Amino acid sequence: MDKVFKALADDTRRRLLDRLHENNGQTLGELCERIAMTRQSVTQHLAVLEAANLISTVRRGREKLHYLNPVPLHEIQERWIDKFERPRLSALGALKRRAEEAMTDKPSFVYVTYIASTPEKVWEALTDADLTAAYWGHRNESDWRPGSRWAHVRTDGSGIADVVGRVVASEPPTRLVTTWAAPGDEDREDRHSRVTYEIRPHEDIVRLTVIHEDLNDEGERSDVAGGWPAVLSNLKSLLETGRTLPQEPWLVPGH
Template sequence: MVGVSAEAMDVVFKALADPTRRLLLDRLREQNGQTLSQVCEPLGMARQSATQHLDVLVRANLVTVVRRGRERLHYLNPGPIHEIEQRWIAEFDKPRLRALAAIKTQAEESAMTVPDYVYVTYIRASAEQVWQALTDADLTARYWGHANISDWQPGSAWEHRRVDGSGAVDVVGKVLESEPPTRLVITFEDSPGESRDPSVVTFAVEPHEQIVRLTVTHEKLPNEEMRDGISSGWPAVLANLKSLLETGDVLPQAPWEMSQAHA
C-alpha cells in the first residue's frame, strides 16, 4: 500500500476491531450524512458514547465530518477501506468476490436509494493552490486528462472537455456555489441526453497550517452503476491532483488505468 504508513493502518484496523464502531459505519453506509442525533437515535446509544466512538473513526479517517450551517454531518469515508481492498483483495480473488457480491445483491434486492459518496484526502498545499487546481483548465488537463472549463461563477455552465484533440465533452453541469478558495458546488451530468436529474459534487477545501483537507462529496447519484464508477474514479483523480501539487508532476502512469487493468 504505497504512501500509507504502518501506523496509519494500525489505527484503521484498531478502529474496525470494535463491534460498536462497525455498527456506526453500517449506519452511515445505509444512510450517509447523518447528524449525531440521527446516528444515536435508532441505536439507543448515549450521545457521549457515540461521540467517543465517532472520534476514533474520524482519527482513523473512516468517517469525515462536514459542517453545513450549524449541523455537523457524518459521512463514511471509503478511502482507507479502499486501500485495504487494493492491498489484500483486489490482486487475489476479486473476480470471484465480485460474482458473489452480485448474487448477494440480487438476492437481497438492494436498497432503493443510492448513498452519497464522500472521499477525503490531505494535501501539502495552500487552499489557493488547491482551488486553482480544481478550476484552472490547464491544470485539470494535466492531472485529469480533461480540461474543466468555466468562469466558475454561480449560475454559469461548466464543461469537462477531452484534451486528445477531439474536443469532445464528457461531462457538463452548472455552478451552484462558488466561494474561493474553500467551497465549490457543481452539478455533474455524465449523460446529458438522459432525462434524469444531475448528480451534485461539492469540493470543500479546509486549510490547516501547511496542509489542506479536501473533501469531495458526490450526491444524488442515480444508480449503483454510477456510484461504482466514481468510487474508483475519484480516488484516482485526486491522487493525481495531490501528486501534482506536492511534487510538481502527476503520477508516472494514469491511476485510473490501473483500476481498468485490474477490473
C-alpha cells in the same frame, strides 16, 4: 422528547448544532476550533446530543465525522408549532419528508485527502483548465460563477465534453459545488448528480473533501469510487512534486 429539550437547553450544545448546520460532517477537532473548552468537555456535550438523536456519527478511516440530524427538531415543530397553522405547515412538512426520503434513496461517495499545499493552489488546480488537463486528462472549462455552465472536455482536440453541468456555489478558495450530467441528460434534473469540493486549511497542509451525491445507482457509485481516488492522487502528486504520477492511475488494473 425530554432528552431533546435537555440537550437544547445548553448554549454550548446549541452552538455545536449551529456549527454542524453551517458545515455538516465535522471532526471533533474542527468542532473545538471556535469553542473555548477542552476536547473532553466538547466530547461530553456531543454525547448528550447523540443520546438525544440530534447528531449522528460516521467513521471515515481514523476520523469520526459528526452530522446534524434534524428529525427531532422537525418533530418539535410538528407538535408545538404546526398546531397553530396546521393545514399550511403540515403540507410543507409532508413535502419536506418526501424530498428527504427521495434523497436518501440515492447513493453517495465521500473522499478525503490531505495535500501539502495552500487552499488557493488547490482551488486553482480544480478550476484551471490547463491544470485539470495535466492531472485529469480532461479540461474543466468554465468561468466558475454561480449559475454558469461547466464542461469536462477531452484533451484530444475533439472538443467533446464527457460531462457537463452547472456551478451551484463558488466560494474561492474554500468551496465549490457543481452538478454533473452526461451531455444528453443536461436538461433532465433527475439524471444529475452533485459534487461538492470542500477545501480547508489543516495546520500547514490542506484537507480536501470531495462529496459526490445523488448518484443514480450503486453501479454509478462503484464507478466514481474507483475514479475519484485516482484523479485526486494525481492532483496531489502534481501539487506536491510538480509532476503527475508516472502512469495514468485510472488505467491501473482494478480501476
